[in-house]
Amino acid sequence: MTAGTGKDTARPELAYDVSSIREDFPIFREPVNGRSLVYLDNAATTQKPQSVIDAVTRFYTRECANIHRGVHYLSERATESYENSRSKIRRFINANSLQEVVFVRGTTEAVNLVAQTYGRTHVGAGDEIVISAMEHHSNIVPWQLLCEEKNARIRTVPITRTGEFMLDEYRELLGPKTRLVAVTHISNALGTINPVQEIIRLAHERNIPVLLDAAQAVQHVPIDVQALDCDFLAFSGHKMYGPTGIGVLYGKENLLEEMPPYQGGGDMISYVTFEKTLYNRLPYKFEAGTPNVAGGIGLGAAVDYLESIGLENIRAHEHDLMKYGTMELWTLDELTIIGTAREKASVLSFIIEGIHPHDIGTILDKEGVAIRTGHHCAQPVMDFFHTPATARASLGLYNTREDIQALVHGLRKVKEVFR
């Protein structure tokens, strides 16, 4: 392999024209610290294309009304836009029906919803929930809360030194007490793409349902919930170029149907007296209160945007960029990449001997390069690699080789400061 500047690395046919894609994102016209922005913190949140911003603005400017109850024109229009987004999302993940697409605040709420409804009715004393050692805190803590309440316990699938899910150990952990498997599709701290198809197959052999945390997956790889046969899938809008405060829980209809409501309030009911309440049909049973209407509409626009480019094209572009970035980072002495699984997406997590990630982050910021430093809400992963924190560059569909070069240039400056 060539450990050069990258200019000698053969450049494959581009999946799409990145420079015109970048023009869709107004943020790249804003200078940061006097420089044009190099944004490599996409695993935290992505920037928004004009079409998403416009969809949200259009709602507040021309369609603002509450949904599902008004008889007036605007309410009908707002309801139609909001529900139209739901159908876009259904198509995007290939859910079987609209009843299976529940709007929530984000991945965290989706996981909590399943823990507090499915979990509370199916998990009892001595039961087990299987997660992996690379989970985000949002796919650990909701299960801990449930286990504390029910006197159940969490079993953790170990990972290898490269950050890969250990399938054999996983198979061993599945047993008669396992009530649910909850694993991440793609690790936010390491970039590992987990063998989710196999994970689901093995669980289903024992009739154990599987929840996939797809917060880091929906924006990078095509997802088909029916082909995967996952029972629940959770993701956030803001990591897939949509607004903050909106996300989705997909659940198989039969499971959602038998689950009790998560929160009580308006919209989730069909008939209320002081003695008894009849719950609304799916998915509204899980959507108490006025939802994030603007967010839902914006998320629909984000789905349109992703589909206009094509997830396969995005995957190819980001994959090429990640390989290039990996090669470029290797040219720096004393730098170690944390997470070197064979199947990876988007994430370049690393440490530099003798320099704390936080110092790296501050110096890169001065160079106009935005990365994330810290434990990435995955402290067990940090503990496993014996580091309190890493520096993490994470790629999105608009990143370029020039962004990677700016990162490497900034890292050389870091080393200069700490020489």
Added chain:
Amino acid sequence: MSDLRNLYQEVILDHHKRPRNFRRIENANRQADGYNPLCGDKISVYMRLENGVLADIAFIGTGCAISTASASMMTEHLKGKTEAEARIVFDQFHRLVTNHSGGPEFADIGKLAVFSGVREYPVRVKCATLAWHTMHAALDQKAETVATE
């Protein structure tokens, strides 16, 4: 680069590479732990307080350059000071790294003035003050871990 040098001054980099008083004090009579969940920095501050005077002060832990250098220079600065003086320097240091309007002059703060650059980096203030909060907790002999979040 000059901006960055304002934060990462030579003296800070030197204390980061070779932290002073980086050790446990076996016969310490005051001790506290500090933790910054944002970046995972951990520190333990040890003191030997004799007749109201800091006869010895030291620390161990892991952290970024700013937090390590701050801890190191804190121990150098406070050794031999009275408990009351240490509390005053704590206040002065806190104002030094947070006060944008300048505030009163810090006549006694000496070399610690190199940390004034931190005030331009609000997210790094917690790095600079972790050791100080921990020291303060040790003086108060609080048993629990001090967290900056």
